[in-house]
Amino acid sequence: MFAFSAINLGCSKNMVDLEFAIGEILKYSDRAPIEYIEDPESQETDYVIVNTCGFLSSARQESEETLSYYDNLGKKLILMGCYVSVKDDAFLAGLKNLVSIVPFMSYSVIEELVLGKKSKFNLSAIVKAKQAHKQSKEKTLSNYLASIEAPGKGKKAFVWRGDEVRAYMHAPFSYEYLKIAEGCDNNCTFCIIPTIRGRQTSRSIESIVKEVGVMLEQGIQEIQIISQDTTRYGTDLYEEPRLIELLQQIDATIDTYIAKNKPANAPTYRVYYLYPDILSLDHLSKLTELKHFLPYFDIPFQHASENILKLMGRHYDRAHIDSFIEYIRDHFPASFIRTSFIIGFPGETDADFQILLDFVSKYQFESVGIFEYHDEPLAASSKLPNKVDESIAKNRIKEITPVLNRVYDGKFTARKWKKQVGYIMDIKDSTVIVRPEMAAPEIDDYDEVFTSSIIGATRIGSKVEYILPIDASPHRDDTINRHD
């Protein structure tokens, strides 16, 4: 029996890779007894996939601590994720139970792991076997995944059988991540992702639209479109950015699905990681024409002082970002802007910080991730002079946090007593946790309301209407991380 479980460290992009790895393992469920176990610490779990993060030394440390923990529990370890590209071989050599390292998006080692032997390469036999096993695989795999129904959760996870196999673990919550590209062509001085994940590699529009079709057929209502730099989608493949064309095709695919299936709710999608430099007002005007695009703008500005943006290697100025924030506010009445800032970056003066404070006060962002600068030894910025003292950085974070919270509280209060729409994420005794439609899963605040105020099916993943009572307060728990 290949009894395995999995742990995802790091971001949603990493999570998608894990879902492909799980799908790849389940693919063999007609050739070997395989069981997926939710709890990695369970006695029944033999193998644990640790999908690591490596983007910061603290993340690498967390990855090593997680590997050591399960190694000491005697679990057979399958290592994958960003730590693989920056791994400490001496540390890995010290692990007793490391059985496999899965490189990015190449899962051939999994076959050997699951079937315990490298298959002899006899092409004709393989072709015949593939045909035969395709039929049988289809059956057992869906039966298998039907069996991993999460307790109390309405929908089931499912598998997409395109040219790769993927397990959609978020399906019970009616959303799923769609990764459209890997890697990044930018060289922000504080970031080592291009070192870890390489240069941008976009999927073809055809393969993405095909996966969207499958997600819709499986009842996914909200698609989370992710990559490292979504604005540049397609530049490597089509020699020009093709994000707008891709979104137009996704919009049309949803229209076709709606016409054919007449679902109760029209599916939607949101786009993350819009790198600001080549984002233009023309792009934004084209977004106003899309029917199923959620006006959620995830644009990581990282700072507002041009002095610091230059030191970060970010190629845009204030005039540029001010222009499209104002365009967004003017043309998308329900716009939700999420962003993130690094505080304490080398060279940041009181004046730079004041520019940032004024920026957030002026634009009243709906959601902001605040990072304290960290001298990442593998990043170029670690070589920059004028390091900011940690206590100064911490004091600046103390100063900006109440400014942000005042904005959040004001926006939360403005939503009270008004009809809200959202997805049920959890059901408690007399209350339910609802993700407001404009809130991104696992990142932005949810609402907690009495079950009695819900209009619609009180089931995990269902889309409902509700009223936020006057005494409501934002729901924030450890599943929510503004720092994704």
Ligand code: SF4
């Ligand atoms: S855009 Fe910059 S911060 Fe984002 S992944 Fe690329 S290099 Fe890193």
